[in-house]
Amino acid sequence: LAKTTQPISMDSYEGQEVNITCSHNNIATNDYITWYQQFPSQGPRFIIQGYKTKVTNEVASLFIPADRKSSTLSLPRVSLSDTAVYYCLVAPYSSASKIIFGSGTRLSIRP
Amino acid sequence: SAVISQKPSRDICQRGTSLTIQCQVDSQVTMMFWYRQQPGQSLTLIATANQGSEATYESGFVIDKFPISRPNLTFSTLTVSNMSPEDSSIYLCSVDADQSSYNEQFFGPGTRLTVL
Numbered sequence: 001l002a003k004t005t006q007p008i009s010m011d012s013y014e015g016q017e018v019n020i021t022c023s024h025n026n027i028a029t030n031d032y033i034t035w036y037q038q039f040p041s042q043g044p045r046f047i048i049q050g051y052k053t054k055v056t057n058e059v060a061s062l063f064i065p066a067d068r069k070s071s072t073l074s075l076p077r078v079s080l081s082d083t084a085v086y087y088c089l090v091a092p093y094s095s096a097s098k099i100i101f102g103s104g105t106r107l108s109i110r111p
Numbered sequence: 112s113a114v115i116s117q118k119p120s121r122d123i124c125q126r127g128t129s130l131t132i133q134c135q136v137d138s139q140v141t142m143m144f145w146y147r148q149q150p151g152q153s154l155t156l157i158a159t160a161n162q163g164s165e166a167t168y169e170s171g172f173v174i175d176k177f178p179i180s181r182p183n184l185t186f187s188t189l190t191v192s193n194m195s196p197e198d199s200s201i202y203l204c205s206v207d208a209d210q211s212s213y214n215e216q217f218f219g220p221g222t223r224l225t226v227l
């Protein structure tokens with residue numbers, strides 16, 4: 001499984017756009033990029049997944065350049081409730097695939 | 112989506128004892144996963160449990176210490192055996208989402224274990 005590297009922590013303010021970048025230099029051809037969010041005292045929650053270019057849903061956008069060696073999770077207009085740990089994962093797109101969590105990015109949003 | 116419950120939600124145990132954690136899902140799922148999360152740390156995968164077969168353990172985890180049962184498609188248990196203070200962690204189970212969304216897992220709320 002490809003190793004991922006992301007910042008340990010980030011700070012931002014309410015209403016700002018937050019971009020969290022993840023490096024995955026050894027990503028394989030059949031790997032997908034997935035992001036999870038974890039609030040304190042809860043299990044992680046799936047946010048978004050993509051293979052290339054851009055994916056957008058009601059929560060976030062995911063930008064993946066052509067070489068796929070990195071990806072950026074974009075959270076528009078964050079609020080205090082977006083304070084959480086965000087994990088970037090890389091794994092083959094398979095129903096039998098286990099996922100391995102990296103260290104994650106602890107995002108703190110201030111008023 | 113899947114709704115997952117875990118019992119107990121928390122427990123305080125004495126060293127040398129064992130605790131069995133239950134994970135119940137509201138729908139049938141093929142694969143269930145058990146994770147450990149130590150305070151302030153990321154999640155570490157302990158094992159993958161398929162119904163009707165032996166669990167597959169990750170490096171550093173062994174069946175004697177973390178026996179797992181998977182009697183049907185909606186239930187699994189993880190036992191933490193012969194506990195020591197180093198086993199104090201949050202233990203989480205998760206399941207695969209439906210076949211339309213690979214690599215998406217749903218997680219239970221976790222079991223917070225403290226070993227004295």
